[in-house]
Amino acid sequence: MAEDLIRMEHINKFFGRVQALDDVNFRVRRQEIVGLLGDNGAGKSTLIKVLSGALHATSGDIYVRGKRVEMRSTTDAIAEGIETIYQDSALVTQLSIARNLFLGREPIRGPHFLNRMDSARMDGVAGDLLRRVGIGKAIPASTPISSLSGGERQAVAIARAMYFDSDLIILDEPTNNLGVAETQGVLRFVRNARDSGHSCIFIAHNIHHVFQVVDRIVVMRRGKIVADDIDPKATSVAEVERVITGDFSGPPH
């Protein structure tokens, strides 16, 4: 069994008197795709926000590669190699694909004090990356994000996470509002990312999408992890649905 990339131990999170996370223990191994499932309000998003630095846990510890870390901001998380991809929100639509990929880490050409972006290199690297994640035949790296489809935007965000060697890529509802072909595209990008050495956490409402791609399913309910090690190959969708709703009397609805 591969070593743990991420360990979250005894995580509690209160919003006022409401407990959103209740003694959560969660881990992600290297080169593993974890599906995180749960109904609305189960605590998935809160857990992910704590891990990606957007929220601070009330108590508990986070270990990355065995080392205890403080996540004060999303910038801290990115520095630790944890990249979160929210639908649409992670890209600047007015900027080109290449400029988005290198935003905040632009390569410089010429005298340093001029801070001139190396556009040729940015376009070149971006083109290679787009081909690697599986799009790029027809899309030049200078295309603004605003003229890309939802799936292509996800691909750009995933390509960026791969290029900057994020060990963990968190995808929050990456297949929402996507067509069938685009969803398959995103699932393929996720597999490609795992096969090139990255771990992923995949959050989706559509259990079928999760089943197609993940190695392990974790289920949350009312702020707690209620199932930690569901093997999608040995479990049915209906069984997982019952774990999610907590209704073991029969099929839901």
Add this chain to the structure above:
Amino acid sequence: MQKASLLRTTISAPEFGPFVLLVLELAVFYVINPEFLSVLNIGNTLTFTVELGLIALAMTLLMTAGEFDLSVGSLFGFAPVVMWTLFNAGWTSLAVAFVISLVIAALIGLVNGLFVTRLKIPSFLVTLGMLLVARGTALFVTDGFPQRTWSAGGQWIANLLVGDFYIGPLRVYASLFWFVAAAVILGYVLTQSKYGNWIQATGGNPVAAQARGVHVSTVKVALFILTAVMSSFAGIISSIRTSAANPNSGSGYELEVIAMVVIGGTALTGGRGTILGTVLGILILRVMRNGIVLIGVPGLAYNIFIGAIILGMMALHSWLERRHQAGT
């Protein structure tokens, strides 16, 4: 996406509409009154154009980052009052007074920026407040009277800022070179440097920019400072050229400057900005003001034309934007 031809790219550029409008303006005014393109008139038009233009250039970057500044007009009046008051009282030389007033301007920009980024108050309200503070201070300090400025003659700093000379028959002030230099530098910063990428990202999607390690607040504060300093610089240049430091000067400039910037194709909501477009926007408005007087339209009708240009250009930009997005 198919390969766009050079012609198509040119036509769909945000600067194309303003460019056509400017050419049209020049042609119409010239046909009606050939005096319009006389050396004397070109010189006259350029003189004040570049002073207002300095503010518009800085405002372009600030608006690209998603903020704007209403206090520019009052700083245009405030900074020269500070400089001349210090100088006339005999406390410092003109050069030192010049530096002090720019430092004060930078502090005002810093305060604007901190209010917007730290206290999360919209820039409309913050800079509206600063407009009143700066204008009120200028009026209070001077009792509402213009400051003596006759002693500018012979000062080296005055010559450096607005010394005039002739290129052939064309009278040119040094401020034209300050304007060209500012346009080239800020154009470079916005399109070629990594800071330009940060500015556009700050206006386009601040959350994403912050997550990528761009210091969104620092970008905004720096641009508020830049805008305040440029406005004061412009005001000082103007006061030396016209030998007048009137505490009321610059009233209403904020709106004219914002109009120049948006006519050129910079988005009021941020994320997209163009220095070239702003230069065109500056020329469009100033040429219009000069031209309609020259062809005999009463100067009071000026605002009708300016309003129509703003509405027309906004319609054009929004149409281009929607066409651009149609592929999604």
